[in-house]
Amino acid sequence: MSSAIVFTEYGGPEVLRLVDAEPPAPAAGQVRIRVHAAGLQPADSLLRSGRFRTFMPARFPQRVGNELAGVVEAVGPDVDGWQIGAAVLGPAAAPGAHAEYALADAAQLVAKPADLPWSQAGALSASGQTAATCLFDLGIGEGGGNGEGVGKNIGEGDTVLIHGAAGGVGSMAVQIAAARGARVIGTASERNHEFLRDLGAVPVVYGPGLAERVRQALGAAAGSTPVDAAFDTAGTDDALSASVELVADRSRIGTVAAAADVERYGIRRLSTRRSAEQLRSLVALTEAGRLKVSVQQTFTLEQAVEAYKELDGGHVRGKLVFVMP
Template sequence: MKAIALNKYGTADDLELMELPEPKVMPGEVLIRVKAAGVNPVDWKLAAGGLDPLMETAFPLVPGWDVAGVVEAVGVDVPEYEVGDEVYGYARKDWVQLGTYAERVAASVRLIAPKPASLSWQEAAGVPLAGLTALQSLKRARVGSGDTVLIHAAAGGVGSFGVQIARVLGARVIGTASERNHDYLRSLGAEPVVYGDGLADRVRDLAPEGVDAVMDFVGDGAAEQSLPLIGDRSRIISIADPTVVEHGGHNLWVRPDTADLVELGRMADKGELKIHIEREFPLEQAADAWRLNEEGRTRGKIVLTV
């Protein structure tokens, strides 16, 4: 099969289109014919060796954890799926090597769920990692009806989901973003503010009593800037700043979860969750997709079509 892979840790310049063996399908797994794969910052950070202290890695390394596609084969003892089923998922294995930037990928049934019927392949591939991160962050912060939530990097891949899911949960959302993305945030249901110096004052102009929860989806000191705005610091969640735990918050690492994928799919099919695709690239242009993602100014998601 064709796949994008690296023979060593490196950058976008080191990505190669390779011919690799078909994946083996273990018991409890399905073989997915990939229609689209999501691109996330963790893909190129991992490929650069940034997660080497945390994760076992083998080469050639096929990046990618987000997938949408069609079940092509089922392993032993897989009553949940049949050949031809349309699925999507966060296909993060216990080691890093056999990712989703490929024509086929094998994935455990605990990593996938039925594809939301209302979404295109590209939209579905843009959901899993970012959507799960946003949903699990909001759950960890116990966000519910009547809460005011501050979301940092609200126009990005995770932030766009966070705004919409928080609104579904009944919360009011204040979101940080550059001015060019303020109309986009308003369309999602958030009240936008510019990030940077003076942020706390700008947020208090909108919410004089402060906020009930903070979602830090960017790092760069965003969680620390938010400390004066919140009373219960256990409701500060960061996916990018481990030091948040020193202030009483939580450093969240997204987990594969079929039930959460099903919940995201229900939201999408009810029209509560819109997936904005910034750019689509063919698999062969994965390096260009990475370079765009590395700029850090993406609105919504970047995906590869396979």
Template sequence: MSKAYVFTEYGGPETQTFVDLPRPVPGPGQLLVAVHAAGVNPVDWKVRAGYLRAVLPLTLPAVLGTEVSGVVEEIGDGVEGFGIGDEVFGALPLAGGYAEHALLPAQTAAHKPTAVSFTDAAALSVSAATAHQGIDRLNLTPGATLLVNGAGGGIGVAALQIARDLGVTVIGTASPGKAEFASSLGATHVAYGQGVAERVAAVTPNGVDAILDLVGGDALYAVAGLAVDKSRIVTAVDPTAASELGGDYFQVAQNGEALAPLAELVESGMLDPHVTKVAPFTEAAMALTAVEAGHSLGKTVLKVR
């Protein structure tokens, strides 16, 4: 048997519980991974709440979690490039990560460098990949000004570093308590909430060249007017706002080829996932609650083994 943390129906945290499930068997194109660490992301509670069930319905109960790192225990038919005992990390198709064993599609998996910890690797497949691909879409040049809307979480932390290393001037909106943290990553911190546009304008009176939005909704509309060119507003969370504003919505492309360069950046020291909270698997509920409440600083990861 394999212990897993699931939600039994769509709804709030009260639907979450630990269960013992049969050890999964890999199908064609899959790796059975003994999970060492699992990333905790906002998308996890959004899946549980049912926000994505219209497009990606799940059979309930469903295991929470969308990114893992661990060791390959079995290999399904048709898999090439991986062997039993390989240390890997990767993204799961919407669910399955909060568990002792996970079925990881080989096409979304990458080899974990020995020098990169399991906890750091578990922070890359969703958060860092989203940041990297979002910034890539903006095609920023040195000297440009980027506003990262929602800079305090795992995606924002990666985005600040990636943009900084491109020679971009970075402004990040986050709660007041995350000011020192954002500044340590080379960004100018601006507190979010009422009056945020005026506070950003005080820092950059001529507006910003681009916006990477990780919040959506009213928080995005509040700062959208700061973009000199609305087509250079990229959001990872709000397709409706992107359409109305004339910006761009994207979903992270989950493939191993996109993940390998991120692991190399971590290995070289150029990217720090800033895993600021490593919670034991038994505390999955508390870890997800903190992320859902927006109180997490940096990235939260569950240590499964």
């Protein structure tokens, strides 16, 4: 038997339970992983709370967790390239990474570098692939998975605004955009400004008056549009209205957090795409020292309720991660 976090009814973090469960059996194309670390993301809470129920209904007892790092422990039929004992990272095949054992699609996994700490490896794939995909779709960088995107790559001296820059997606987007040569403005509360500077962004406080503060930070004239692209992970009206004031081309404004507002603002609804190719390029950035997964706090599986309460508070700096002994 092994431990897994599950919920058997929709609700707040308190509906989560750590239960004994059979390790899942890998189907064709899958491997079973002994999980060493697994990041949390808001989507895990949306599944648990029932807000995802129309397009992704829970199947009780429902497991949670979308990203992991661990060691291949069993290999299903038709799997090429992975053998028992391989250290890997990537997405879980279905929610279930917050457990001692989880399944993953072999084709989505990449090798974990030996010197990348488990806690960082287990928290890279979901937020990292969202950041990379969305920046690509806004014309920044390479490796957008299936190759879609507007194809207007940003270069040295171009400027990108990232809303929610201290969060899981935002903190990786800041670093990826900076690594691609962009000048990055990031929004966060004051307490995260030193953190943003360390990541490579010019920090600006969010809230009313944001557009003017961004212009001041850039030394730009009142009423000007000095930002080339804006990526919103915060989903607030302040973020979206500042974006349309600051960016002339609305096809280069996108959100992952305010799907209901995209038509009103005439901006793009962005979403993640996963590919091992894209994930490998993120791992390469970590190896080059250009991308660091900032881990605010680690938790054991026994601390699931505490971990999810922290996530649901909406002010995580970087990532929260379950680590398994």
